[in-house]
Amino acid sequence: MPVVLYTLYRLALFGVFLGLLWWVGMQSWLAAVVAALLAWLASYAMLRRPRDAAVAWMARRGEDRERRGVTSRIGSGARQDADVEDAADEQARRAAGQDGTTPA
Template sequence: MPVVTYTLWRLSLFAVTLVVLVWVGMGSWLAIVLAAVIAWALSYVLLGRQRDAAALHLAQRAKPGRSAPADAEVEDAALDAAERERGAA
């Protein structure tokens, strides 16, 4: 959930910035590019806590053995199955 929260905050910053730039009369493609740069800078400054929470959440999900088997175990099982098939044939 922290990743979704962080993403929604960043998208909101982009949308608000884009609306303000279009409202002041900036051209369409330039407004999009400038809104992306301004939203990036604002998110870097304002959303540090949300960014850290999202990064921690992703790091915890990436730990091996959490809910999915480690890659080495999956590879070993596939190799064992292939050797059994060759031996049976």
């Protein structure tokens, strides 16, 4: 699983930076914040290949779910909401005569 590997790399970078900052004397909560920022920057610059592999794996997984027809509750609910909004919008446009037809 590339996502797990990428996450472990990022956690390792955070641990290294936190250890270095602690070692040089920055022994407060600010060390964790600075270490997180440094790890983020370093992971963006150094972990391009694992990040791309994780993104590709997640995209393939999403395509597989779509192909099988698996939807989440949030996805189906959002789709239903969009259908209701589209129907209401269409009805309002017809009532106003904006869709090229005359109101009934």
